[in-house]
Amino acid sequence: MEFDTWANTPPHWRKDYGDDNHIAINTLGDFGDNKVSVASSFKDGSIWYAWIDYNGNQLEVRTNQTDERPNEPKLSQPLNLAEILGGTEAFIGFTSTTGGAFANHDILSWKFEQIVTRGDISYSPTKIKIGQPVTFIASVTETNIGNSSADTRWTIKKLSGETLYVSDEPADALTYIFTSSGTYLVTADIQGYPIAQNTITLLEIEVPEKPPIVVRAGETVKIKFRLPKIASADIAFVVDQSSSYKDDIATFKAKANELVKAFDQFGESVYYALTGFSDFPRFYDRTGDFAYRLHQALTGDKEKFIKQIKALTLYHGGDTPESQLEAIYQTVNKLQWRTGSLRIIFLATDANFHNRDWEYYYPGHGYTDTVYALLNNKITLYGLAGSGKMDDLTKLSKATGGNAYPLSANSREIVSHINKAFAALQTSGELVLKADNSDYVESITPEKIDIGKMSAGDEVQLTVTFKEGAFENVKFSLFLQTDKEAFLEKQPVILMNDRDFDSVKK
Structure with a gap:
């Protein structure tokens, strides 16, 4: 410092x-x-x-x-x-230098201490909506600086780092209204030391929206949708940067560029991210190596993404198996995937994987944890296999519903395979209709629709029954989505009580 x-x-x-x-x-x-x-x-x-x-x-x-x-x-x-x-122990101290000049540096006092501030943030309602107030409450479970939750200060930032709100006075609760979609970090701290942080994600993608419908409490209506050409998609490339990939890195860069161009047909709805790996640096005493590195967060700027692809360089790796599973696990958990998007990972490698499931000494995550993370986040993985072994790559891809393709194959063949697989994510499986506030929906039939033989433009019809009640008028939305939780279309709903509904009809 x-x-x-x-x-x-x-x-x-x-x-x-x-x-x-x-x-x-x-x-x-x-x-x-x-x-x-x-x-x-x-x-x-x-x-x-x-x-x-x-x-x-x-x-x-x-x-x-x-x-x-x-x-x-x-x-x-x-x-x-x-x-x-290269370890968890280090010295702390001071040094200074003036070259050929003169300066006097006085350290009047200093101390080193471990600050403990732990707590939690709860909020209500638990389903946050744009334009509606939400109350955050801080609770301190452990601290050694003598403060309570009443001394909490609040900060709300966008994921980009832009600060939206900083509390003027300490308080254990904060009421705030989010006015636009996005991902936000809500932090509670004492004397600048965070006690807890929550990530709040509101709908981030633009979904085709139908005109709102006005319905009476207890009414049953039929709602029609048409399948769009493509849902928004988030695509992450995870790339082997170990020395063994030297025979494949140039081919991968060319193929990645071709794939991005092929996805142009889907318009601006596709975002790209880039991460890389070689192996844990100290595990094999290879300074400069890394088990996971973020090169490019999800972005709709294709030129920016391609620039990062071109800049990829190779490191060591230390042995034949590499840290693919750790890199995938971190990519799944650290990227800010957009709510309602199709989620895809392309893993480009030429080696088999280190696996903590049976390599108990290995510091990274294993196959079981990685597959669970992929499935839990509705992510499909596709392999781009280099000149080495494909066994582990094929196994991991198929576990998520994807597949592995040889990088050495004809470019048009790879693009054709990936395009078909990409399109299949929303033209196979099932469609479901979900409400962003289920408190007012009695039933939706059918619960699921098989779209295996349907095409873009085909009509889908569902029957929705709304709950009865003497509540005030409410606004919410119904979302048509795939079984991969990708949003396809939005139907706003205005639900009215009998008195107001009759007044509107008159």
Whole structure:
């Protein structure tokens, strides 16, 4: 962690560090672009306070000219120190340098302590809707800094990092209204130390929407849908970056580019992500290796995705089996898959898998955990097999309803196979109709519709009976979706009590 009061500039430095008052996080001797200027001078003789926090995943730095710890960090960076250092033990200390100049650095006091703040966030209603208030409640289960849930401060951010709300005063509850779709991080903290964080996902994809229907409580209506050409899809490529893949990496890059072009027929409804793997770096003493790495989060920007594909390079790997299962498991759990999208993973590799199910010493996840994660998240996996073995790749693909294809096959053949498989995800299996608020729906018949022999444009009809009751008028939606939970069409509903319904009819 660097506090710098000198501007280092070319030609004596390979980069222009022309900022004589900044903080930065240096990793392996370099801070890249991760530095922040500080407005007030560090070297005017004033006393400064700093807080450096690390939770195992994120390093945060706060500075102030009083001893009041700021709620928001001045600088933060995702960091896996155990992976960088090769273990869980390290020294903590200080160093300084002035080159040929002079400066006086005084550390007036410091302490190292483990801060414990654990708790939970509950919210009501549990089904959050756009435009309707939701109340979050914080509860502290363990803390060593002498505070209770009444001292909680709240922050709501978009997944992009944009801050939407920061509480002015501490309170154990927060009522908030989300005004648009997206994924949000709701954080409760005490003195800037998080006690809990919830991820709230509201409908993120644009679904074809029918005009709203107005119905009476207790009424039965028939609702018609037409099968669209394609649902929105999230596609992640997980790529082998071990040294054994050197004979296949160029072929994969070309094939990935062709696949993306082939999916152009589905328009802007397809998002892409890219992750990679070689193996655990310290497991085989190979510095620089990794069991999982995110190269590109899900994006609708195809050019940005292809740029990341072209930039892929190879590392070591250490042995023949690699960390495919760990990479898949992390891809499933760390990508922000869109609600209501078809979810697909392409795994490109030429080697069999390390498997924790029987390699008890191996630090990664096993086959059982990985298959469960894929199925639980409704993700279908397809294999792109290199010049090596296909046994494990074929087994994993078929366990999710997918298949494996040789990377060496004719490009048009691969594209044809994948296109058919891609289309089959919504033209085979079953359709179901679900309400985003089931409290007002008595029944939906038929419960499922077999679409194995149906085509885009075919009509689907379902009968919906709404519950009786003396409730106020409510608005909600019915979603036609596949058995992969991909949304195809939306039917807004306005449910009225007898009095208001008769008034509208008049």
